[in-house]
Amino acid sequence: MSDMPQNQYRVVVGFDGSEGAKRALTWAADEARAHGGRLRAVYAWRPGEFGSEEEQVAIAKKRIEEGITEVLGENPGVDVETVSEPGHAAKVILDNAGDAQMLVVGSRGHGGFTGLLLGSVGQHVATHAETPVVVIVRP
DSSP states (O other): OOOOOTTSOEEEEEOOSSHHHHHHHHHHHHHHHHTTOEEEEEEEEOTTSSSOHHHHHHHHHHHHHHHHHHHHOSOOSSEEEEEEEESOHHHHHHHTOTTOSEEEEESOOSSSOTTOSSOHHHHHHHHHOSSOEEEEOOO
């Protein structure tokens, strides 16, 4: 992991490449910048979703890194740590939020029922997190 002091402000954001996740990433980066902190972007993927295990790891890492660059640019003005792990999105996000001061998710990600305001991952995260959660809704 990182050699960052334990007491530095950290914002964790769930990221799946969806429009809601992009808005959440932007908001989370602004929040981390405002507090002189760091940002941890978390991308979860389903094992067996694509290719061999090595290919899955490489593709997931590429997806989150490209997503971060697309949304925040080459120089985001905040230290960004990316995490891509296999597993259910809500569990992976919560597992990576233990040392954070804030957890941010978008209101809707990929899949599901588009008419719902809060998706199943956001709802699970919001009800099970041990840190404050911000849900970024669409404008």
